[in-house]
Amino acid sequence: MPYVKIQTNWDLSGERQRTLSKKLSETVATALGKSQQYVMTALETGVEMNLGGTDDPMVYVEFKSLGLQTSQTGELSHKLCAFFEEEIHVKQDRIYIVFDSPAPALWGWNGKTFG
Template identity: 45%
Template sequence: MHNPYLQIQTNVDVAPEQEASLLANASQIVAKALGKSENYVMVALQANTPMLFAGTDQATAFLVLKSLRLPTARTPDFSQKLCSFIEDSLNIPKNRVYIEFVNADASLWGWDGRTF
């Protein structure tokens, strides 16, 4: 199991009624991309965060996808899927999105009172 975590940080204001569907869609995308059960996917959203990218405060986003045994050869595909999702969901152009991919060490990932 990969136990993925996706953090979405953006300067875009997300309406409260949009948050649940945005999180649910992101969770499904991550689970499908990694081929894992959504039961282990965690997604967090930090909207309306003061951010500057390329010298402007135009709509932007920073994502972190962290997972155990992250298939790093597939990060270009993950980048395409996540950037398209952000563009479609938040109207943020793909060229205003950074993504950090983190391949977490199992001994440094805790769950249920233990580590993996």
């Protein structure tokens, strides 16, 4: 189950947030070759953020997925940065992404874990 948490200092409206979250879910599912039914996204907008001494538009991404390989992260970084540049016009050098692949026993769902 991929989980993608986004924080941005952009203040997006409710409908724009829903649209962005849905498009992000589709993008992640396609990039990983997984069913969208297992992709979870969380979007926080209007967050007070600073990067490089400025509050110019920026995005911070936490990307977690069971079985994520380091060989996948370069392409995922490329796709996610392009996504945010196109969708909310944040320059790619203002986007940080942290990738994580937790052990299956440390990820719970439906009353059990995957390990």
